[in-house]
Amino acid sequence: MTDNPVAVVILAAGQGSRMQSDLPKVLHRLGGVPLVGHALAVARTLEPEQVVVVAGHGAEAVTKAVGKLDPEARIVLQTEQLGTGHAVRQTLPELEGFEGKVIVLYGDTPFIGEDTLAALASHHADVVVLGFEAEDPGRYGRLVVTSRGLEKIVEYKDADEATREIALCNSGVMALDAGLLRQLIVRLSNDNASGEYYLTDLVELARAEGRRADVVTCDEAETLGINTRTELAAAEAAFQSRARAAALENGVTLSDPGTVWFALDTAIGRDAVIGQNVVFGPGVTVESGAEILPFCHLEGCHVSSGATVGPFARLRPGAELGGDVHVGNFVEIKNSVLDEGVKVGHLTYLGDAQIGEHTNIGAGTVTCNYDGVSKHRTTIGAHAFIGSDTMLVAPVTVGAEAVTGSGSVITEDVPDGALAIGRARQATKPGLGVRLMQALRAKKGK
Template sequence: MADNPVAIVILAAGQGSRMQSDLPKVLHRLGGAPLVGHALAVARTLEPEQVIVVAGHGADQVTKAVGKIDPDARIVLQAEQLGTGHAVRQALPELEGFEGKVIVLYGDTPFIGEDTLAALASHPSDLVVLGFEAEDPGRYGRLIVSGRGLERIVEYKDADSATRDIALCNSGVMALEASLLRQLIVRLTNENASGEYYLTDLVALARAEGRSTDVVTCDESETLGINTRAELAGAEAAFQDRARRQALENGVTLCDPATVWFALDTVIGRDTVIGQNVVFGPGVTVESGAEILPFCHLEGCHISSGATVGPFARLRPGAELGGDVHVGNFVEIKNSVLDEGVKVGHLTYLGDAHVGERTNIGAGTVTCNYDGVMKHRTDIGARAFIGSDTMLVAPVRVGDDAMTGSGSVITADVPAGALALGRARQENKPGLATRLMEALRAKKESR
């Protein structure tokens, strides 16, 4: 955006008391990501020079969360919540020297689209407000427009009946030149019933200066703000419906779309097949041509082309599946790399491991990676065969083409091509089972 520099200010200071929560409102999750994460994601589509988040209630928590999502975003503090104008004013020190357009977004308004944001950034007027035609305008502020653009914003409580009949409403999102923002925001007053500094008052101030003001419109669904748990649930339903439609349009087969749940950053390639009741947590990429069978939970993982997962599998953060890998039912994988062609059929846990190509992992195998204090790695070579019910006590390495006998506890490295047996020799006691059961039954009857 070098030819048309943009800075984004995201307002995220509110308490959100109607959420009935100790968690700051903007940190409640939608599509697996905090609400403010949605605003940060769309902001980055403009390649802005700066992203500034105004935090207030729960500022430490918001700062920590934003740092994980977007480490380059700057945080400023609004110690007292004195209105939207006051909040934006806290960002002025970070905007010092910036010459371009400033766009103000809200951390609790997650659905502003990329095209809408681009229209705000490219609009030639000095100040632009984002408006929408409301099906039920209710208590929204109304936008009064003419051939000269946006004339003024009238709050519902100040509107006469004719103005209240207007359906064009104010979303609160605004874009204006940085120089104009610096000039006008210091002139805002709190002479109103709420005693707050309103960002919307900038429109009248700009008009008084002879500056051009206008409206960009979007669909009402983009302006949905989250204030209650019920609204959050409704937003989740809307998000999932949109994500499912996008997946289908992109060539993904969803066997039962209503039962598949996506995250904000889910990436799925074409010709992938997703079964029923699959949940994608944050950070999942599935390459083209993979298949996810029903009842799987995936998070923070990468699945390569041709791989199959499930049913009833769990992939945790750090799971990397190569091409044509098979992960079967009741398998859990965490922080492990499975090279091409690995097969893990069922009832297995692989944590902190690397498994070489074409290796077969038998049922009931466990990498014993945690000693109570530290995590340790297991390395299994290519074309190895791990017998069922093998306990691999990390740190340990199994070489290429090696085998472990079923029921073994492996505590030492297994050389390439070797067979490791780590179990006690079987000993049969003739007749002992019969005598033992007779004694136990007799004891039970005597009670």
């Protein structure tokens, strides 16, 4: 966070042809969310007045995704991809009247850190470029710095041998005064080999105006851009490694860290225990002292302190588990609230349900919540006992301390304290079982 007004522009218009995909590059997932979600998340740490995303290739899909990730972000279109300078120019109508610092990020560069972004936002120079010392500078643009600050950015193809020896490289991320941006960006030229308008040319234009340009540096790992599936896989490995290390550092027990997969926003309290082969999708909170046993998949859910989940359980969006809840193996829960002390041992589906405290759900129970058109809710009161293999045909309510018989199909509300049995009467035919099997075997033998 900075005391000065900040706006963030995120460039997300590229096709990403090297990904070999019909999906826009910034929508490929890293840590459970689209790449652009990482840029949006770090941008919000500055509490900016505005966030503007530039979409181009696959603009409809990018707009939809950004709307889910950050509903307050504004979208502008770059109908022709004519370079980074041209992309930022499309944001000027959205930035009209804004006075402060504009930071330009990239939707395919997911690892820019909060501290780095804060340093860019608080720097006093008129133009600030994010640079990094590259282990192998390769074909990166070089930052030429003197005692007067950043003199210029030289692209590799235009650099002489002395300039190519410089290890300080350009990440592409930039921060500059909004008024200066409006003044200079209209003066960018596309008189170059690519015929594009480069944002980096703003440095020389600013210097010509007597403005100061400078460099903020970060670790090279923060500047990793994603251009290929191989780079995406490497980025996922790096993200997971960092997330596991952070969880361990924060007091979470990971039984086998290398098999646990985190999402960008996974939140786990200290003294929680996470077993092997657990996958966290987006939107998961696990409170302190909870335990997730091996081979579970969680997404969009909340697990309270003292609860245990798994093994082999699935918590889907809207699952809310109260304190000391037990969810056992092969249980799936979706859009349901389980109050304190509820036990759901095994082989059960609870969807669109409200379960009262200390209720026991028997094996094989199903809330039949979908009629083919609409979803319906099941409500079960506190201290109820749902017998194994009960089908609860929603909408239906089972009262507090009520009981359902095993194998029942419950289609009507059950009052508090009542016993409900809804199954066909058993008919027993003496000797018929043996005769039936003999007949079947004889038929098969023929």
